[in-house]
Amino acid sequence: MKAIVYREYGSADVLKLEEVPQPTPADNEVLIKIRAAAVNPLDWHLMRGVPWPLRFFSGLRKPKRTSLGADMAGDVVTVGAAVANLKPGDGVFGAVDGAFAEYVCAPASIVALKPLNVTYEQAAAVPIGGLTALQALRDKGNLQAGQNVLINGASGGVGTFAVQISKWMGAKVTGVCSTRNVDLVRGIGAGRVIDYTREDFTASGERYDVIFDLVGNRPLADFRRVLNPKGVFIACGGGGPETPAGDALAGMIKQLVQGWFTKQRLVGILAKRDKGDLEILSQLMTSGDVIPVIDRYYGLSELPEAIRYLEAGHARGKVVIATPKFS
Ligand SMILES: NC(=O)c1ccc[n+]([C@@H]2O[C@H](COP(=O)([O-])OP(=O)(O)OC[C@H]3O[C@@H](n4cnc5c(N)ncnc54)[C@H](OP(=O)(O)O)[C@@H]3O)[C@@H](O)[C@H]2O)c1
The missing domain is CATH 3.40.50.720 (NAD(P)-binding Rossmann-like Domain)
Incomplete structure (x- = not known):
């Protein structure tokens, strides 16, 4: 599968679109085909390794984890043996580790069902900002x-x-x-x-x-x-x-x-990846009390551009990495 990979800290130039092995879900995880993702300041913090105390967690000299991206929405493809509340075909959204990719594995405990009345792009825009x-x-x-x-x-x-x-x-x-x-x-x-x-x-x-x-x-x-x-x-x-x-x-x-x-x-505040709160946000989208505001869309290969835009500090709502241009 295609995924964004970075092996050193730096500007958006360190982000590379590469072919990597598709992950396999652990017992408590689901494999998700990502339909849309969204960019957060967290992504450029991790990409640059700033502020430097962050590196105690992300890796002192280079990133420990080479994948990037949190916010996503997509479809469950397979579920781990211990997952009871999700099944293949379910549309889900949440904040995962490695959303800038075609597939991701995530614990079933941190994703929620996507409301039917919103698009994958809208749902992907929600997790970190909404939580x-x-x-x-x-x-x-x-x-x-x-x-x-x-x-x-x-x-x-x-x-x-x-x-x-x-x-x-x-x-x-x-x-x-x-x-x-x-x-x-x-x-x-x-x-x-x-x-x-x-x-x-x-x-x-x-x-x-x-x-x-x-x-x-x-x-x-x-x-x-x-x-x-x-x-x-x-x-x-x-x-x-x-x-x-x-x-x-x-x-x-x-x-x-x-x-x-x-x-x-x-x-x-340090936001937590809470499934119950994602479900509240899902209800608010269903009722129309929350409608995600999307500024613009980029393809997965255009992620460096999307991050540079967000880093400039003047996004209007969310910047989305969208399906039609995803790969
Ligand atoms: N602690 C946590 O758990 C957590 C979670 C999420 C985000 N954050 C942090 O929260 C901050 C905001 O995140 P975000 O995703 O909302 O960032 P963002 O989308 O990049 O925010 C951009 C917005 O900031 C506005 N802005 C810039 N200068 C302003 C000013 N002087 N006065 C009022 N508005 C101004 C811009 O409006 P104009 O274009 O009109 O200037 C733009 O709409 C970031 O620092 C992020 O790292 C923390």
């Missing part, structure tokens, strides 16, 4: 109906899910994005949209119960000024390929220390 948004707002933010939530980076891969999920949770949603994305962010459910090229969201006088930051471009003090005294600030990454690792680390330490001296809750 991150759901777990951040529900588990970290404890977001309640009627509360005021601010999403900084509302037009991106996570932000477009965060806006829709906040609205579904009954919150009053404010999204921050640039001029060209104002209509998009309003269209997916933000009652108020702040165009960061024209207005500073910290200067409006509005206060928020929950702030979900997907950009990491402002000092913590700016967010805290517009956060209610018992509000929750959720940090979620930010920065580009050139951002020094020290900046992220310093930000985390500052947040931790400031958190000791305030009633505001200053937290971070």
